[in-house]
Amino acid sequence: MTDSTDDAEDAAAKYEVAIEKARTTWTGKDGTKYTITEMTTSHIKNCIAMLERYHLNEEIGLLCAIDSVNGEQAGYHLEDAYESLIEEGHDDIAQVYIDTFNAELERRGEKL
Secondary structure, eight states, rough: OOOOHHHHHHHHHHHHHHHHHHTTEEEHHHHHHHGGGGOHHHHHHHHHHHHHHHHHHHHHHHHHHHHOOOSHHHHHHHHHHHHHHTTHHHHHHHHHHHHHHHHOOOOOOTTO
16 A cells, blocks of 8 residues: 555544544533533534634635635635635534534424
């Protein structure tokens, strides 16, 4: 196997671990780990709002930057950065957390 194949396999394995973790555990900004089923309803709702704000702002920021740059090459580089963000699964992991949190709220009979 080549180094690039090993790197791709390592990246895929890390991604799968991150997805599985997103189904059960939330890590707070201070590093505290929370089991999602044990989090308070308000904490879950706050996490959903934060994830939606953060990822929407990240995406909008890159898209606005793409539209506002001068120079064709700069625009291409920003488009590549945006596509890499999506390809690396950042939005997927955030969406898994959002879906997990919403499922927990539904299990509790709560709504966002």
